[in-house]
Amino acid sequence: MENIQRLAWTFLIIVMQCITRSAAAPFVAPAQAPLGPATTHYDFDVTVGKGAPDCFEKDVILVNGEYHKQIEVVQGNILEVTVYNNLPSTWPLVSEGISIHWHGFSMNGAEWYDGVGYLAQCPIQAGTNFTYRFQVNEQPGTYFWHGHAGNEKVDGFVGPLIVRPAGPEALTYDEEMVLFLSDNYHTSATALTFPLNRPFDAKKQTNETGGWDWVAVPQSITLNSHGFYGDCDLLAGTNTAIAPKCNVTTQWVPPGRSKFLPYSAVTNPGCKRENVTVEAGKTYRIRMINAGSLAYLSVCFADHNVTIVAADAYPTNPLTVPCVDINLGQRYDVLLKADRPVGNYWLSAVVVNATRTGSPAGYGVLRYAGANASMLPTDPIPQPESVAPWTFGTVSKITLPKEYLDPKTLPKGTILPFGQASLAPPNATKTLLVNLTQPLLPNGQLRWALNNVATFGTPTCAPTLDLLRRDPGLMARDANDTRLGKIPQDLAAKQMGNDFEVPMYLEDGSPAPAMPVAEKDFMLLIKGDVVDVIVQNLAANANGGDYRPGVGANRTAQEQHPFHMHGHHFWVLAYGLGHFDEATNSSSFNTVNPAFRDSFTIFKNGWTAIRFKADNPGVWILHCHTDWHLFMGQKMYFATSPELAQAPPADLPKCPATCMYNFGPFTPSFVQTRWGNTGYST
Incomplete structure (x- = not known):
């Protein structure tokens, strides 16, 4: 009994102490864990519909019914885009299925979502x-984003794709706008592409x-x-003193439509020049994007x-110019002060002199409010x-x-290469010279090549990144077997x-092929390598690039090329x-404050030197952003410590049992059998 009483008193004392302590120190809930990044979600319903970007009605690819859909996201947030491929089975594609590349994104830690078909993912099938x-x-x-x-x-x-800062905007301006530049064909891109794989050598044509x-x-x-297709032949009676002169050829035209004045068809889809309206006295940030396929503007x-x-998203020292030369894949942010008398002024996008003779120009109006x-x-x-x-x-x-060159003054939110304290360029540890040519292969196909290698995209019909992640030695074995003749060269x-x-x-230091070949061109890098790449423009037929006697020796032309690196x-x-x-x-290299970009130009009869830090495990493509040149093989791959890549997401698009080879012949009979008599069988 005494023990029970002692326990009861002890319990009462403990209870009283707890009550007293609660009165003196109210209960405080534990701090919540910080919220994770917000998610920005988009659904992309991808369909085919009618559009008339320049007054000529044609089939176009739409997203949620929109042509050239713009999206935005805040730095640090999760971007989530669900793509529904609702393209019809009759819609011809040189690679069946679609994918999205986030142009200019480094995708560090997100290597499986870079969007190159058959490199990190298989395309999303219809x-x-x-x-x-x-x-x-x-x-x-x-x-910008693109297929x-x-x-x-x-x-x-x-x-367009805009990344907003997580904090205050560093630039000062009143308003902003996007200027999304492109070139437009009246023919399906795929129909234009088919003939690029057919024999260039007339003796091999049947x-x-x-x-x-x-x-x-x-x-x-x-x-x-x-745009306005009629800008190449402005009608009499306008108040424009001089009509633009250009020599536009017309490709496939639907039955019953005029190849000369398609905009005057019975069903006129309407025309519109772009009007950019400004208010006098205001400063505008204009986000310029060249998303075209051919035109350097x-x-x-x-x-x-x-x-x-800014150039390709990274800030630059202010540079005032009368016109902006913007190549394919490039972006420039510019400030425009509306400081002229109220009125209407031409906004023009003309093809850079002597790069595409005969090209049209694009015209809009910079219109002051009140004009x-x-x-x-x-x-x-x-x-x-x-x-x-x-x-x-x-x-x-x-x-x-x-x-941006000093860690002490580096603005908050600046994205740096791994291991860098600022954007000051580190010293190079490796150098790669890339010779750019346009060879004629023995089978009669005309290709674009880097170091005499025209690189195809398929085969294989599986993500290259996954193959190399699981077997990094695959590149060396296939390269050795290719030299020994164990792997056939007739895949085209x-x-x-x-x-x-x-x-x-x-x-890897091995001599480039003595004669042009269709292969896959890889450079293996170790995470942390700093690589100088010098891209050299050479004559089309250089390095044994044309086997034809007489005429082959005269094919020495060059052209400029816009290159982009993923x-x-x-x-x-x-x-x-x-x-x-x-x-x-080498003494001319700017290693003090060079521009930090993702797209650059190799000029005609010239060379360009870039330096990058291989800080991103994965397989990354360097390629010409002229779509037609890319298709013809003007690309190579950097494989950076692929064994360090993350395991692929379980829900990557399923790969087909067989796929369409992009270097295949695309003969008229194949196209006819595959897609029927749809007008795309040119």
């Missing part, structure tokens, strides 16, 4: 869907093979998805200068090829601001298949004319 989901650890700025399985971008599967045919210049240039706002403040909205500008319209192109002196002035003769052993060239930004060190010489030209 009637299926797939969700891209990744954190946007990217520099705030201007980007990257075949050439679906050209038919409209593309749009009724069965058909013959090679170039896509020619586009029918129009569009500004924010608006010079964009001018008549009587107005603009100041470049007569029914009037075009009274000044003469700028002519195609009339604007002087930028010189090396101009492009070399696009540089990084000093605050096939149209469908699923070969897993493919001819391969490894950039998975990285890089420092643009220098541009030059002639042949690169390390002893002479």
